[in-house]
Amino acid sequence: MFFTQVLNGLQLGSIYALVALGYTMVYGIILLLNFAHGDIIMVGAYVSWLVMAQLGLHPVLAIILSVAACTLMGVLIDKVAYAPLRNAPRLSILITAIGVSYFLENGAQLVFGADAKVVPAYTDIQTIQLGGLALSFPSVLTVLVTIVATVALTIVVQKTKLGKAMRAVSEDMGAARLMGINVNTTISFTFAVGSALAGIGAVLYAMAYTQANPTMGMMLGTKAFVAAVLGGIGSIPGAVVGGLLVGFAEVIVTALNLSVWKDAVVFLLLIIVLVVRPTGIFGRTMNEKV
Amino acid sequence: MFENVSRRNFLQVSAAGVALLGLAGCNGSNYSAGGSEGGSGSIKVGIMGPHTGDNSSYGLACLNGAQLYFKQLNEDGGVNGKQIEPVVYDEKGDATEAVNAYNRLVQEDGVTGIVGDVTTGPTIAVAQASVADNMPCVTPSATAADVVTYGSNYFRACVTDPEQGRVMANFASEQGYKNVATLYLSGSDYSEGVNAAFCEEAEALGITITSQQSYAEGDVDFKAQLTNIIATNPDAILVPNYYQDDGMIVNQARTQGYDKVFLGVDGWSGIYGGSENYAEAANLHDCYYCCAFSSSNESETATAFVEAYEAEYGEAPTNFCALGYDAAMVLANGLAAAEEAGLEPGSEDYKQAVIDGIASGTVEGVTGSISYEGTGDPIKSSLIITFAEDGTEETFEVLEA
Numbered sequence A: 001m002f003f004t005q006v007l008n009g010l011q012l013g014s015i016y017a018l019v020a021l022g023y024t025m026v027y028g029i030i031l032l033l034n035f036a037h038g039d040i041i042m043v044g045a046y047v048s049w050l051v052m053a054q055l056g057l058h059p060v061l062a063i064i065l066s067v068a069a070c071t072l073m074g075v076l077i078d079k080v081a082y083a084p085l086r087n088a089p090r091l092s093i094l095i096t097a098i099g100v101s102y103f104l105e106n107g108a109q110l111v112f113g114a115d116a117k118v119v120p121a122y123t124d125i126q127t128i129q130l131g132g133l134a135l136s137f138p139s140v141l142t143v144l145v146t147i148v149a150t151v152a153l154t155i156v157v158q159k160t161k162l163g164k165a166m167r168a169v170s171e172d173m174g175a176a177r178l179m180g181i182n183v184n185t186t187i188s189f190t191f192a193v194g195s196a197l198a199g200i201g202a203v204l205y206a207m208a209y210t211q212a213n214p215t216m217g218m219m220l221g222t223k224a225f226v227a228a229v230l231g232g233i234g235s236i237p238g239a240v241v242g243g244l245l246v247g248f249a250e251v252i253v254t255a256l257n258l259s260v261w262k263d264a265v266v267f268l269l270l271i272i273v274l275v276v277r278p279t280g281i282f283g284r285t286m287n288e289k290v
Numbered sequence B: 001m002f003e004n005v006s007r008r009n010f011l012q013v014s015a016a017g018v019a020l021l022g023l024a025g026c027n028g029s030n031y032s033a034g035g036s037e038g039g040s041g042s043i044k045v046g047i048m049g050p051h052t053g054d055n056s057s058y059g060l061a062c063l064n065g066a067q068l069y070f071k072q073l074n075e076d077g078g079v080n081g082k083q084i085e086p087v088v089y090d091e092k093g094d095a096t097e098a099v100n101a102y103n104r105l106v107q108e109d110g111v112t113g114i115v116g117d118v119t120t121g122p123t124i125a126v127a128q129a130s131v132a133d134n135m136p137c138v139t140p141s142a143t144a145a146d147v148v149t150y151g152s153n154y155f156r157a158c159v160t161d162p163e164q165g166r167v168m169a170n171f172a173s174e175q176g177y178k179n180v181a182t183l184y185l186s187g188s189d190y191s192e193g194v195n196a197a198f199c200e201e202a203e204a205l206g207i208t209i210t211s212q213q214s215y216a217e218g219d220v221d222f223k224a225q226l227t228n229i230i231a232t233n234p235d236a237i238l239v240p241n242y243y244q245d246d247g248m249i250v251n252q253a254r255t256q257g258y259d260k261v262f263l264g265v266d267g268w269s270g271i272y273g274g275s276e277n278y279a280e281a282a283n284l285h286d287c288y289y290c291c292a293f294s295s296s297n298e299s300e301t302a303t304a305f306v307e308a309y310e311a312e313y314g315e316a317p318t319n320f321c322a323l324g325y326d327a328a329m330v331l332a333n334g335l336a337a338a339e340e341a342g343l344e345p346g347s348e349d350y351k352q353a354v355i356d357g358i359a360s361g362t363v364e365g366v367t368g369s370i371s372y373e374g375t376g377d378p379i380k381s382s383l384i385i386t387f388a389e390d391g392t393e394e395t396f397e398v399l400e401a
Helices: A002-030 A037-054 A059-085 A090-112 A137-159 A161-171 A173-178 A183-209 A216-231 A236-255 A259-276 B007-024 B056-075 B095-108 B120-130 B161-174 B189-204 B223-231 B243-255 B300-313 B319-340 B348-360
Strands: A127-130 A133-136 B042-049 B083-090 B137-139 B154-156 B179-185 B208-215 B236-238 B261-264 B287-291 B362-365 B368-372 B378-380 B382-387 B393-399
Touching: A002 A037, A002 A133, A002 A137, A002 A161, A002 A183, A002 A216, A002 A236, A002 B223, A037 A059, A037 A090, A037 A183, A037 A216, A059 A090, A059 A183, A090 A216, A127 A137, A133 A137, A137 A161, A137 A183, A137 A236, A137 B243, A161 A173, A161 A183, A173 A183, A183 B243, A216 A236, A216 A259, A236 A259, A236 B223, A259 B208, B042 B056, B042 B095, B042 B319, B056 B083, B056 B300, B056 B319, B083 B095, B095 B120, B120 B137, B137 B319, B161 B189, B161 B236, B161 B261, B161 B287, B161 B382, B161 B393, B179 B189, B179 B223, B189 B208, B189 B236, B208 B223, B223 B243, B243 B261, B300 B319, B319 B348, B319 B362, B319 B368, B348 B368
Parallel strands: B042 B083, B137 B154, B179 B208, B179 B236, B236 B261, B261 B287
Antiparallel strands: A127 A133, B287 B382, B362 B368, B368 B378, B382 B393
């Protein structure tokens, strides 16, 4: 039972981590809290539903199209809503992000209706037997995929040219532009990577919880935001650690049969971190530039 | 199966109500339908419920069922040769609107009995208002205990939430389950009410409750609770919730390797084969829930009802259509008693005769035989529904009261 609960925590935490990575990357590069990020998950889940339940196509195609749709959606949102405001005050762009979030939620409600849609199973495999222990297949898969995705992301950011450009833009956008880095392409790339991770998260979410509804991204996005802040917003390892922390906190509280207090505990955790260590666990102390 | 409308829903419902009121102006919404028009040889009865707004699917289902019954009754010659004339009001799911509708029915339309209201909140308001008039009322579907406690004039056609819990406890005992765990929605009158009654009755029957786990509104991850439950190795898990949650719980429990029994109550109705399949068909093995009516029930009255309903409305009837039909039948049974006594419609004696007629009579409804023993709560049978391999519902057995 202890091991199963650990897996439950890892699985929940992994989903938060995948979403938190998108938050943290976008914040790292243009200092924007992209509140529409949680709703991208919702879009991904609906695409899976459309492809499998409505069109009756193969689950593999559903996974590819969901991730592709999320990636495209992320880039599109940046181009349409955020790019024109690149030099506007940060508050304007923050409020735009909230607007985009409402637009997506209500748009989905208009198109698909307010009722939950059931995403069909991607695979017939439900459980994995491991030495007399029945493990949930979606849980195991979620944890594995998250590990792979995080490693891949770290390699992209640390080893590739685009990754180097991302780090440079995040250090100093003006100086990066002077060095010949195409800032707009780099920002689009960041949105694409963050949203692709959200797309992967959407598939894993739909696999574990089997339902899609217009407001599913709201609480998920908020929790992931808490995770990103806990870990230190802008930090990639921070987002993963923050996500796992939130996941484990929820599972521990629920396992103690106090599930009603689950959200309160997560937000209390956020308050404590903000009071004790405002930059988060892995956050750097920012020095004001003169 | 109704709990109080949550605060958020309440706001939506009231907002919708206010908006509609504005649109409707002062016209009211009296859309008297079906049957022959007025005349001295007719008996007016009211049908009320939420026909617009959030709970309209329930209200309209009850309305359709009740109107079908009155139509059939009129075709068969009515009550004592008099035609039943239904007067329909929409209360938009709002308690104030419901009391207004009630007052119009009684004071302006002069009805002699009412089928309604539908959901718990407005029904309680109407029940309180109706005591002074001693107006005979039958609610198809309000399950909160309070509804029938204000006066002897209020009856219901459905069983209460706690009664469903007791029914499932008896079923569990009958099936020989020794250890049962429960997973309920914290803060829901419906889920908590069923859970408490189930546990009390089950323990009295010698069943061990191995674990009682709860979750919060809006939760989608039940694996931590299920891990705790599965660790206690129960023979069955009671899940007294609505179908969206039930579906997720069943799916997640099966992925965690739980392959034994699930027990449910009428909130399960619609888990498979309705608008969506909330649980995988392969996961619905060994699931049993109780409810008043299922189109899978092959009793003669139920089959005839399903045929008539489909002919009239072009769709299969739900639990609520059947309860609306039976509530109308219960009321008509009371009216028949008063008519036989030759009383003057609208008089105090007539209303009392209707109430006495309902209280002492027994009707063979489509949801089973319904009789009353001193209270407004019916003594009636319950259906135990299970699922075939392809997910379709099957009637497992009929539990007599």
